[in-house]
Structure formats: C-alpha cells, structure tokens
Amino acid sequence: MKPPPFDYLRADTLDEALDALAAAGPDARVLAGGQSLLPMLNMRLVRPTILVDVMRIGALRTVEARGGALEVGAAVRQVELERRADLDQTQPLLAAALRWVGHAQTRNRGTVCGSIAHADPSAELPLALVALGGEIRLRSRRKRRVVAAETFFAGSMATERRDDEMIESVTFPLRKPGTGYAFREIGRRHGDFAIVACAALVDATSARLAIGGVADRPVARALPLPGPDLDEALDGFAWSLEARDDIHATARYRRDLVRRLGRQVIEEAARCRG
Amino acid sequence: MPRLGADRRHEVRFTLNGRPVEGEAEPRMLLTDFLRHVLGRTGTHVGCEHGVCGACTVQIDGAPARACLTLAVQVEGAEIRTVEGLAPAPDRLSVLQESFRAHHGLQCGFCTPGILMSLDELLSRRPDASEDDIRHQLSGHLCRCTGYAPIMKAALDAARRLRGEGETAADA
Structure with a gap:
C-alpha cells in the first residue's frame, strides 16, 4: 500500500x-x-x-460570488466552503451536500474541484454540481473552455477533461428566490460512499431531481411537482438509471431508494421554498 | 520550483510539535512513513493506508488529516502536530488523555493516537461541542475494541473539564 x-x-x-x-x-x-x-x-x-x-498557486485559492454563481478555485479545500458563514443562504444545496462528503478529517484536505475531477459516481459534489446546472472551467496552455456539468461527467471516474487540461474552477449557481433545495443520501455508515444520493430543486412550476450512486455518473431529470403524477415519473427515472447489484446493495433496493428518497427530497425542497 | 525526481531523496523540512525537523524523502513517501521511519516518531499509527480507518490522523496546520493520504513533500514548511505533542510535560498527560485513561477510552490503543488528534482539535475549536459534534468527528475513526461508548464518555468529560466544569472521577 x-x-x-x-x-x-x-x-x-x-x-x-x-x-x-x-x-x-x-x-x-x-x-x-x-x-x-x-x-x-x-x-x-x-x-x-x-x-x-497546485495548492500553492495563489490564483486558485479564491471563492467568489459573481454573475449569479459561486466560483470555487481549484485550490479551495472543502472545509473552507463548509465554514463559509453565508453558504446556507447563498447555496443551501451545496451546504447540505458538503456535510456528507467523506469525514471532517478528509474535508480538511480535500478540495471541491478535486472531487469534481475524480468523478466518483456516488460522490456528493459532482451530484450537487449537476443538480444545480453548474459549470466546470477548464484551462490548458493553449486555451480555456467552459463545460456544463451535465456533459462533463462521462462515466465512472471519467470526464471530458483532456490530458493537458486542469480544472481552474467550478461554478455553482446561487440560490434563487422562490426555489427550495434539499439533499439526502443513504449509506451504510456516515462518510461511506452513498448507495443512493438525491439532490432536489423545486420552484413554483417544476421539480428537478438528481441522483448519484446508481448510474455511472450523476443524472438529473425534470419531474412533476408533488402530486398524482410524481410516483410514476419517479418509477420511470429509477428504471432509466440501469441500477446494478453490487456488494453494497441490490439493483432493486437502489431503485426503491430512488422512488422513496427521491419523493422525500422533492417534498422537502417544496417545503423549503421561500 | 524545481521538479523533484522520482528516483532520488529530497530534503523535507517542517515543524513537528513545535520544533523544526528535517529528513530526506522520495516524492512517493507518505507522511506516515516519514514520521515513523525517517524521524523515528512512532506515535502515529498506520492502519488501512487508504484514508478509511483514521489511525494515522495528525494535525496539519491545525486541522486533523490523514497522514497516509499526504505525501511528506506536500507538508514542506507546514506545522505538524502528532500524539507526541499532546502531553504538557513528560510526566503529565493532557486533560483529554487523562479522561481517556479514566473512562477506559482505549483498550488495545491502536486507534487512540488518531482519535486524540481529532478530538483535541474539535475541543479546542469548539469547547462547547455537543454529543452530536463529537460523534460526527469520531465518524472518521474506526475502533474495534471499545464500541465507542467509553470514548464518547471520555470526550464529553474532557470537554467539561476543559470548560472548567468539574473533575474526572477516576474509573468512573
């Protein structure tokens, strides 16, 4: 080892x-x-x-709210974001998701962009970024480009980043008035990789649910508001993720979690609208 | 900054428990091995070597972190604190260590150095840490002996004493 x-x-x-x-x-x-x-x-x-x-590059150490998004540089540790006094207000989904990332001892060292770059299918920060519709800012010696989170993740631990590129920063859209946010996950123990993780955004007319831990990457989908159509839509979403059995859980259990936990986070997000 | 070659050892300097230390390490050498094999400080234990068990937890610039997920060359210039730095004098234990002894917070002692370094930081950052805060901090550590209950007891008692609210009852 x-x-x-x-x-x-x-x-x-x-x-x-x-x-x-x-x-x-x-x-x-x-x-x-x-x-x-x-x-x-x-x-x-x-x-x-x-x-x-890259941790001693001063230009990568910044967290800045601008253009309706929170931009987090590549050398910003997870704990720095977690302890931002206003994070609950500026982006409640990110604040909720951060508490589930590894343990306090790993968040003290681990970076936000590092978790995005690693692209573990059950990781919380890629899920939050996809749920919110965030962006990844890539930089190489030749050029800069911006990739939407939903196209950045290409599979388990695979991304659209090219070999000569690094993530310079990622941007999380800020909280929008009238939108509610919620995050929950199920794992064997706190700090373990999620068996299923759910992130939801709900506004006056629609809901958006993102699921981690089931497909080979975080996946988001628009869903109906809580009501008669939600269960069927959740069932369709659960089946579309092509869950598989593994040592941690069966595919059937994962689908069931998508249905039940998915409904819970959507309902919770609907209650948090303000 | 020059590139440190894979096949050579390079000078690494940092502060360990308040004193400057130096030694040589290949880029791939983990901080755990640097502390134990190069500096001879074996208080930091090596468990899983992939960041899960918490036995190797040390404080890096004041924050508890896995020494097994840190390269020695990464902590150049940093302040490192290990279990050897907890006792205020060679013949005295810290309040946290005393509480662990009084409440049987350890049996085999393998996980103890890491747990102490995590709790030491929590209790100094948040003297009013709740039972939930302590549990959350402890979730980054595995102990296969105690079942955690005596560790919780020791941590809560240490927190009380550090706030100046009463003494450890021996073998409570």
Whole structure:
C-alpha cells in the first residue's frame, strides 16, 4: 500500500502547472488535496510519472460570488466552503451536500474541484454540481473552455477533461428566490460512499431531481411537482438509471431508494421554498 | 520550483510539535512513513493506508488529516502536530488523555493516537461541542475494541473539564 514512484512538481504559478501538464500529457496528474488521488496511488490503481501540486498557486485559492454563481478555485479545500458563514443562504444545496462528503478529517484536505475531477459516481459534489446546472472551467496552455456539468461527467471516474487540461474552477449557481433545495443520501455508515444520493430543486412550476450512486455518473431529470403524477415519473427515472447489484446493495433496493428518497427530497425542497 | 525526481531523496523540512525537523524523502513517501521511519516518531499509527480507518490522523496546520493520504513533500514548511505533542510535560498527560485513561477510552490503543488528534482539535475549536459534534468527528475513526461508548464518555468529560466544569472521577 505504498504509491509507485513519480516526480513531484510544486507549481508556484498556473503557467508552471499548465506547462508541466502539456509536456507530460496522460502521464501527469494534478495533485490538490490528495484525498481521492492518494488512495488511488496507494492502491496503485494509477501510475502517473509526475504529480503537479497546485495548492500553492495563489490564483486558485479564491471563492467568489459573481454573475449569479459561486466560483470555487481549484485550490479551495472543502472545509473552507463548509465554514463559509453565508453558504446556507447563498447555496443551501451545496451546504447540505458538503456535510456528507467523506469525514471532517478528509474535508480538511480535500478540495471541491478535486472531487469534481475524480468523478466518483456516488460522490456528493459532482451530484450537487449537476443538480444545480453548474459549470466546470477548464484551462490548458493553449486555451480555456467552459463545460456544463451535465456533459462533463462521462462515466465512472471519467470526464471530458483532456490530458493537458486542469480544472481552474467550478461554478455553482446561487440560490434563487422562490426555489427550495434539499439533499439526502443513504449509506451504510456516515462518510461511506452513498448507495443512493438525491439532490432536489423545486420552484413554483417544476421539480428537478438528481441522483448519484446508481448510474455511472450523476443524472438529473425534470419531474412533476408533488402530486398524482410524481410516483410514476419517479418509477420511470429509477428504471432509466440501469441500477446494478453490487456488494453494497441490490439493483432493486437502489431503485426503491430512488422512488422513496427521491419523493422525500422533492417534498422537502417544496417545503423549503421561500 | 524545481521538479523533484522520482528516483532520488529530497530534503523535507517542517515543524513537528513545535520544533523544526528535517529528513530526506522520495516524492512517493507518505507522511506516515516519514514520521515513523525517517524521524523515528512512532506515535502515529498506520492502519488501512487508504484514508478509511483514521489511525494515522495528525494535525496539519491545525486541522486533523490523514497522514497516509499526504505525501511528506506536500507538508514542506507546514506545522505538524502528532500524539507526541499532546502531553504538557513528560510526566503529565493532557486533560483529554487523562479522561481517556479514566473512562477506559482505549483498550488495545491502536486507534487512540488518531482519535486524540481529532478530538483535541474539535475541543479546542469548539469547547462547547455537543454529543452530536463529537460523534460526527469520531465518524472518521474506526475502533474495534471499545464500541465507542467509553470514548464518547471520555470526550464529553474532557470537554467539561476543559470548560472548567468539574473533575474526572477516576474509573468512573
């Protein structure tokens, strides 16, 4: 359980990091908080030839509310966002989801963008980003581009990020007046990966539910408001995710959680509209 | 910043329990192994080596974190605190350590250094930590001996004493 050998570059500037990524291509990995990458290295599931540590790049350390969204830089740790005094108000779904991410001890190191880049299908932050319709800002030495969360996640631990790109920041749309938000998940123990995680947004005319832990990526869908049509729509959503049996839960149990937990979070979000 | 080569050892310097330390590490060396094998500080225990069990938890710049999910080269210049830094003097235990002893908060002791480092930070950041806060912090640790109840008791008692509200009753 020791990492394989790699070179280590502690980048002082973004250009330095981007140059290293451009030079090494698929053999490089960005190291931020390391709370997903280090387990992968310890178990030798990845064998990069160089790690590019971006945590000392000052330009990546910012959290800023602008243009109706909260922009979170690549070197911002999860705990920094969690302890923002106004997060419950500015984006309640993100505040609720953060409390479910790993443990306090891993949130102290892990970054928000790192969890997005890792793209675990049951992770809370990718789910929250998809639910809210957020964006990922990618940067390479040659260009910048912005990808919508719903197209960024390409499968289990797979994303649209190219080898020479890194996530510079992600943006979570801010709370909208008249919209309610809710987040819940079921796992064996607090801090375990979710068996099913649900994030919901409800406004006066529609509901949106995003599900993690079932398909190979977080998936969002528009659903009816609580009422006679909701159960059938939830059932259709549950079947469309093509749940599979694994060591943690059966496919049938996962579908049932999508129906029941899904309804609960939609109802909760509807109650929280304000 | 020069690139540190995979096949060589490099100087790493940081502050450990208030004193400057230095040693050599390959880029791939984990902080757990650096503390134990290079610096000889074996108080930090190594359990699962993938961030699940919490035995290796140390404080990095004041925040409890997994030493097994941290490279030694990442903490260059940081302030690290380990279980060896808790006791105020060689012949005295900290309040938290005393409470663990009084309430049988440990049996085999393997998980204890990590749990102490997590609770020490929680109780200094939030002296009024509730039972729920303590449980939440403890959720990042596995203990296979105690069933956690004596750990909760010890933590709550330590919190009371740190707030100046009463003494530990021996073997309560």
